[in-house]
Amino acid sequence: MEYLGQTQTATYMTGPRHLTHYTQLPTIGTMQATQRSYDTYPAPSPLRRSVTTLPWRPSAYYQSAMINPAIALTRSTIEPASTKSQLTELDAHRVPPVFTAARNALYTRYTPNDWLASNHSNYLASDRVRNGAERLRLESVRLCREADDKTKRTQNDVGKRLGERILDINFWKNELSHETDNILAETSQLLETKKNMEKFLAETANPLHIAQECLYNREKRQSVDLVHDNPEKKLIKEIDIIKRCQDKMRNAVDRANVQLSLNRAAQHELERDSTDKFVAENLDTTCHGLRNSSRGIAYHDGVHRIDNSVSVPETWAKYTSNNIRRSQSERAASKNLKNELDAIVNECNNEMWQEWNAVNVALNQRIQETTDARNKIQTHLSKVLQEVFDSEKNIELLKKAIQDKEAPMQVAQTRLETRLRRPNVELCRDPVQHRLVEEVGEITDTVDILQYKLREAENALQALLRTKAALEQDLSIKKNSLFIDREKCLTLRKTFPMAPRIASL
Template sequence: MEMAGSTLTATYTRPKSVGHNFLPSISTMTASYKSHAPPHALTQSLSLPWRPSTYYKVAQVNPTLGKYQRSFPSTLDKIPPLSASNRTALFTRYTPDDWFKSNVTNYRTSESWRNSAERLRADTARLVQDKDQLTFRTQQETSKNLGERVSDITFWKSEIQHEIENQIAETNALLEVKKRLERALSETEGPLQTAQECLYHRERRAGIDLVHDDVERNLLKEVDVIKSCQERMRRHIDKSVQQLSNNRAAQHELERDHSDKYSALRIDSRCHVLRNTSDGIAYHRGVEKVDATVSVPETWAKFSDDNLLRSQSERAASAKLRDDIENLLNITSNEMWTQFNNVNVSFTNRIAETADAKNKLQMHLAKTLQEMFSTEQTIAHIKRAIAEKDSPMRVAQTRLDERTRRPNVELCRDPSQLRLAGEVMTIDDTINILKSRLREAEDTLQGLVHTKASLEHDLSVKANSLFIDQEKCMGMRKTFPSTPRLVGYS
């Protein structure tokens, strides 16, 4: 049943349908509307809730079915309109039963609301008392939680402050070691330049003295040792730069966390001392619905703990790097000093060998000059011997020529003839042998001349090598950075 005062047009303005919701048949509707009203009287009544013309106008919107569409006009167009008396009878609004039921409903509603109001007053008194106690307890618990929160923030703030101080001290220590390492690296440039200049000067050696000797091997090794030391120093400088960056990043995170905790501690401390009678309290509508939090207590504590762990890890890595740099400085200093001494020993030995070779060359040059003088005398003696064989050869050949003029049978191959022929051949062989020996002596003299030139050239080479090794190279290698300077102390 509907509430009193509502419009009941849906119940009493339309007849009940019988059995189905379909439209009545055309024939039935035509028979039921045999009215004497004019055909268009009902269609012009627009204030009625039920308009038959509209009803049938909507009903006749049924689509025609293709080939089954009737070709004759529909009977719906011939429905007559209702008369005014019929409309009044059909459209009555309420019934007496509705009127009595509405009154009973009002009585019951009033009684129900009075009972509800009594219960509400009693429940409200209890509710107010309970909520007062709940509000007091809630405020006490909130104040307690704020006090605990202030204690937690104070604890973490002190831990972070202590770690910041340790981190600053470690960063300063690493920065000092880095400066020492940079000074030590700059000190290695002098020995490296000296070794490279020694190699450059020794490239000016001439001839056979351009030998890959122990001095050159040790010089090359010294260059490699110094460059290796420099490379390790540069790597550790890069590591220290990266470690300093990590230390500062960790310190920055700690300082930012410390600043946030300082602000949070100031805010929570002010919140903790707020009371109902405090100044500055006001309404902030809807603030409880705004959830701007980004963490929970677990993640909040873990954030600070992670910052502390990161800082401690970076401090441990920084301390290890400082120890590595100290060891590197000592190791590189010892390596460079050892190789410097090895090069100097090699130079000393090589200078001694070169001086000895030079002395021997001078001795051999003197002997060669003496031998050249003797060979020249021998050549002159051979030439005289060959010249002395001309006269005997002419005598023998003249005798043979004269004997060819003997007449007839006197041309006898007698022992004299045979002896003269043998004498000519003997003298000729002697001359040939002497000439051959002369050529050998001259070749020997030429070889001695070449040897002399070679010895003189080798002597100049040895003198040049001695000058390079003894004067230029060893002159530069008289000084070397001290151990304190090689480990970075000024």
């Protein structure tokens, strides 16, 4: 019995073998002194190797064996069970009994069948290995060709996509450049309009100063002549109109500044986007020009696993489109604001001119009505005094009402604080707790309303006191009032102190 892939001289379940190559078999006497038995080598007990247990698998040419007394000493060998394995040619040459230990060497020979089987096995193994090697060689050649073709196709496809990407970048870069020029031109026009608006705003100080000077002169009227009459209302209205126009123009200037900032911000985004696309185009152009024979190419291990992308083609195009759309929107808003600034200048100029004439007419009428106004001013003064008295009483009443709410608030908050010390589950949010919280809220709201009314009453009282002082001043001297209205006010208001060319802006 042989194991596949093993030679007949292999050792199973025994200790190590020391192979020695011999050109010819040594003599029995010589080998008997050099060979040692492996019977004592540790091995599994049932399969421990010995001459009696495994006589057909010796480990060397010669080996000492134990003598079985059951076998006659006159027999040189043990008769084999099979006739095929008998060495009949050696039967005539009996080995002397003294050399019985060497008889096992007769069974170490290979048979011709073993020799033919070994050769046939070698032939088959050679054919199998050669066929496998040839198959592997052809498969390797085919794989190399396919890998080369696939790599070339992939590289060509990448180059094509890089070219398309460069065209896309160049298109958007041109769009950004065109939009940048437009936003720059619009910003320049808006800046010029803003400067004209600021110039007009500076010139409105002259009519405002005259109106304020007239009011200041009329404040010098004495006694019952110091009245809040129609000329004063017109003057105040004129001042309000001038100030409103100034506020409107300042607001327009501020809006223009904001719009200029937005224009510059949009311009900055366009320029930054254009700069980024310029850099990206240069990098992609460099990548597009790289070849297998180019200089500077090298391994960058792990670079394909790095993904620092912040956009996809859709968001990339949308970002630039949004920048251009934002710039177009800012340009449209800038153009509308520029037209609005021109309209504000004309509107303010017309309003101030009309109010200027209205104040002059009111002053002339007031000079005629001055002598008839004394009694009316006195009546108004008495009414103002009564209202001042009532307002003071009302203020005291509000203060007393606010003070009366302190004790209920303290009681409610004390109750809430006391109930916080309830133990364990007794710390229940019962209807009493809800009502106490509502009570604190109601008292707080009531106090806030009363304080708000108190502030309104105090403001009204201050306005009444100012009116009272003005009426008393108006009743002082009629001559002084007539002198102020006729000589001082009308003299200042003979000509409109603004250049008419401003209105044509």
